[in-house]
Amino acid sequence: MEASEFQLGDIVQMKKPHPCGGNEWEITRVGVDFKIKCLKCGRTVMLPRWEFEKKTKKKLGHKEEESDG
Template identity: 50%
Template sequence: MKLEVGDMVELKKQHPCGNHTFEILRTGADFRIKCIKCERQVWIDRATLEKRIKKVIEK
């Protein structure tokens, strides 16, 4: 899956704040994503992130 910094993704599982939309801040073996609603940053590995993505919203 081709993901780039700045892309917005909608995940299947929601963040504890109730939001599904995240922004990608860093790519590689591990990703750093930021919740759009509460701005909390989360580190997640590539395999887990690719399983949880519902759809990709480009820049």
């Protein structure tokens, strides 16, 4: 998958599950490196762009922002 397809707040599935058992991640930083957060345990991981592209299985959707009001 090409990294240009991804934006902040996107939910992605990685090829291998995290040790906690979760395999859904939220993208919290996009650039030369990608920062992703496990949605099950909350752990964050930074990956270089090439590694993120290699390890990503598919894009699941986009996290909806909660509005104050």
